[in-house]
Amino acid sequence: MTEATQNKRLRAARSELLEEAEIGTVRNETLIQQRRQQICDAAVELFLEKGFAATTIRDICARSKVNQASIYDYVANKNDILRRVLNQLWFREDVPTLPEILLDRELPLEDAIARYFRESWRLKRKASLLAYRTIPHLPPEDRRAMRLREIAVMKDLADQLQGRLGLEDEDKRLEIVANVLVFLSAFAPMRDWLNRDIPDETLVRTLAAGATAMIRASVEGPMPGPAAEPAPEVATGPDTARHA
Amino acid sequence: MTEATQNKRLRAARSELLEEAEIGTVRNETLIQQRRQQICDAAVELFLEKGFAATTIRDICARSKVNQASIYDYVANKNDILRRVLNQLWFREDVPTLPEILLDRELPLEDAIARYFRESWRLKRKASLLAYRTIPHLPPEDRRAMRLREIAVMKDLADQLQGRLGLEDEDKRLEIVANVLVFLSAFAPMRDWLNRDIPDETLVRTLAAGATAMIRASVEGPMPGPAAEPAPEVATGPDTARHA
DNA sequence: CGGCCATCCTGACAAATGTCCGGTTTGAAC
DNA sequence: GTTCAAACCGGACATTTGTCAGGATGGCCG
Numbered sequence: 001m002t003e004a005t006q007n008k009r010l011r012a013a014r015s016e017l018l019e020e021a022e023i024g025t026v027r028n029e030t031l032i033q034q035r036r037q038q039i040c041d042a043a044v045e046l047f048l049e050k051g052f053a054a055t056t057i058r059d060i061c062a063r064s065k066v067n068q069a070s071i072y073d074y075v076a077n078k079n080d081i082l083r084r085v086l087n088q089l090w091f092r093e094d095v096p097t098l099p100e101i102l103l104d105r106e107l108p109l110e111d112a113i114a115r116y117f118r119e120s121w122r123l124k125r126k127a128s129l130l131a132y133r134t135i136p137h138l139p140p141e142d143r144r145a146m147r148l149r150e151i152a153v154m155k156d157l158a159d160q161l162q163g164r165l166g167l168e169d170e171d172k173r174l175e176i177v178a179n180v181l182v183f184l185s186a187f188a189p190m191r192d193w194l195n196r197d198i199p200d201e202t203l204v205r206t207l208a209a210g211a212t213a214m215i216r217a218s219v220e221g222p223m224p225g226p227a228a229e230p231a232p233e234v235a236t237g238p239d240t241a242r243h244a
Numbered sequence: 245m246t247e248a249t250q251n252k253r254l255r256a257a258r259s260e261l262l263e264e265a266e267i268g269t270v271r272n273e274t275l276i277q278q279r280r281q282q283i284c285d286a287a288v289e290l291f292l293e294k295g296f297a298a299t300t301i302r303d304i305c306a307r308s309k310v311n312q313a314s315i316y317d318y319v320a321n322k323n324d325i326l327r328r329v330l331n332q333l334w335f336r337e338d339v340p341t342l343p344e345i346l347l348d349r350e351l352p353l354e355d356a357i358a359r360y361f362r363e364s365w366r367l368k369r370k371a372s373l374l375a376y377r378t379i380p381h382l383p384p385e386d387r388r389a390m391r392l393r394e395i396a397v398m399k400d401l402a403d404q405l406q407g408r409l410g411l412e413d414e415d416k417r418l419e420i421v422a423n424v425l426v427f428l429s430a431f432a433p434m435r436d437w438l439n440r441d442i443p444d445e446t447l448v449r450t451l452a453a454g455a456t457a458m459i460r461a462s463v464e465g466p467m468p469g470p471a472a473e474p475a476p477e478v479a480t481g482p483d484t485a486r487h488a
Numbered sequence: 489c490g491g492c493c494a495t496c497c498t499g500a501c502a503a504a505t506g507t508c509c510g511g512t513t514t515g516a517a518c
Numbered sequence: 519g520t521t522c523a524a525a526c527c528g529g530a531c532a533t534t535t536g537t538c539a540g541g542a543t544g545g546c547c548g
Contacts, residue, residue: 028494051380053297057536067497069538078536132434133377136295147437154438172442173450179439180431180451187427190376193391194398195423198416205468206417207424210458217457224449272524301506311527313508322506 010099012152017091018083018142021076035074038064040088043081044126052082052137082134083142089127090146095119098181099156102164109164109215113181114208120185121200128186154178165219177218181211254343255396261335262327262386265320279318282308284332287325288370296326296381326378327386333371334390339363342425343400346408353408353459357425358452364429365444372430398422409463421462425455 042064046055057078061068075081098116101107107115120128135143157178162170188203195203286308290299301322305312319325342360345351351359364372379387401422406414432447439447 025495031495049380051295051297053295054381056534058534068536069498070496072536072538073495133380136293136377137298150438172446175439176442176447176450177454179435180428180454183431183435184424184427187424191423191427194394195419198420202416202468203420206420206462209465210421210424210462213457213461214454218450218454221453224446275525300504302504312506313527313529314525316506316508317525 010097010103010152010156012097012099012149012156015091015149015152016145017087018145020084020087021080025073032074035066035070036084039066039071039075039081040085044085044089044130047082047085047134048126048129052134079137079139082137086127086131086134086142086146089124090131091149092124092127095123097153097156098185099153099160102157102160110208110212113211114204116181117185117188117207117211118200118204121188121204124185125189125192128189132186132190150182154182157181161215165216167219171219171223173218173223177215180214184211254341254347254400256341256343256393256400259335259393259396260389261331262389264328264331265324276318279310279314280328283310283315283319283325284329288329288333288374291326291329291378292370292373296378323381323383326381330371330375330378330386330390333368334375335393336368336371339367341397341400342429343397343404346401346404354452354456357455358448360425361429361432361451361455362444362448365432365448368429369433369436372433376430376434394426398426401425405459409460411463415463415467417462417467421459424458428455 039060043055043060046059046063049055050059057071058068060066060081061071064071066074075084096116096119098113101112101116102109104112131146135146138146154175155178158170158174161174161178167174184207187207188200283304287299287304290303290307293299294303301315302312304310304325305315308315310318319328340360340363342357345356345360346353348356375390379390382390398419399422402414402418405418405422411418428451431451432444
């Protein structure tokens with residue numbers, strides 16, 4: 001791990017959390033933290049079970065054992081709960097991103113990827129599901145924050161891969177591959193209703209091997225260009241319009 | 245394309261649609277079809293924009309220009325609309341599945357995959373997004389129908405790949421790879437808020453090349469077994485509990 | 489014991505929602 | 519022009535929702 005690489009500031013490290021509201025009434029700071037934790041814990045479970053919009057404040061109160069009126073002493077409103085939950089789970093810093101793992105140049109690519117998948121699936125299961133499902137319920141500025149974070153991670157990853165593969169020039173295809181890798185880190189949570197009888201570690205190693213091959217293969221040969229394909233049938237993106 | 249292969253009944257072909265309700269009042273069958281189409285078209289747009297739970301019947305009526313009372317002459321209720329929409333988009337039969345494409349043994353693997361991605365992204369954008377997002381809102385029996393369909397496609401795909409790769413025995417890893425391929429067919433729709441400046445065909449060819457390499461790499465070497473990794477932190481699956 | 493203040497919670501409000509009753513309009517057949 | 523069923527729709531229902539005002543409660547200090 002050369003000094004230059006190690007010291008390289010990762011763009012993603014600068015990404016910001018979603019803004020949380022301030023509340024006025026309750027004073028005891030530790031109590032606030034505790035109640036908020038109760039609320040968020042219950043909320044995550046419910047959001048995953050029923051979806052954000054179908055979860056009511058009453059549901060959250062019942063499960064978190066916080067009174068229906070009191071809850072507004074600890075969170076500003078329903079959307080504030082979602083923001084806090086995402087800050088805790090999606091933006092958590094104890095789960096390394098792949099570009100961070102790749103800073104260790106001693107670690108072979110495949111092992112790095114395996115570690116990335118393993119940790120993501122172990123610690124960010126809920127976060128991945130939640131993020132992909134609740135994005136439409138976020139106000140535009142919050143969506144933007146999440147998108148910026150994702151883009152930063154992807155760019156970092158593309159940089160790291162470029163170094164690993166010993167490529168001189170930027171290659172657009174590396175961004176595609178980076179995107180896929182991040183996408184695959186949500187694979188197990190999003191699809192764990194299938195393949196249930198396969199041990200997690202088999203999944204990790206198989207996918208890491210496959211992903212490594214994919215990376216290497218992706219930058220071989222000439223860059224494929226757009227062909228004479230007709231335009232897409234639909235224009236609707238998940239949250240931001242693609243062809244706006 | 246040998247006769248045996250060509251005639252092989254694909255499991256997925258037998259999968260069933262979600263059950264649609266019967267309504268009594270209106271008689272004119274073509275009118276019913278037309279109104280239902282208006283309703284479903286509006287509903288898809290709205291479900292993608294705001295999510296199922298956040299979309300109101302009034303929204304759908306406004307956009308489809310069907311009266312709030314009349315809508316119940318054409319669909320049974322809000323959930324019936326979702327079922328009809330999914331039947332139209334998710335279970336549509338004019339978009340080939342990868343196992344179907346692979347029946348043509350003349351077509352090289354990479355080209356088959358490229359075609360699969362291209363067609364899926366062109367024609368099933370909305371369907372992929374909708375399916376991944378609305379599953380929590382479906383009643384258990386409908387979730388089950390969708391899961392069965394997915395599993396059938398995956399098994400078919402694993403079979404086809406086994407043949408292509410000239411493998412004798414079943415390999416669990418082929419199921420993982422099959423799962424990933426299906427997952428990747430939702431890649432562009434689910435993540436098209438990123439990588440927007442990359443032409444679709446570049447995306448298709450790059451990912452097809454990568455996926456092909458992934459398939460080949462996945463079944464090389466010994467089957468990786470479970471290692472001494474700690475258990476997952478969380479147990480919550482997307483819709484059906486993983487460790488119930 | 490009594491006062492005081494942080495915390496909790498009963499009960500309510502207005503707004504929104506899924507659903508549909510029962511009347512009104514339409515248009516084709518005679 | 520009359521008739522009559524088919525299709526439409528204004529307006530309302532019971533319920534649920536997010537939110538909160540204002541009183542009840544409880545524990546600490548004197």
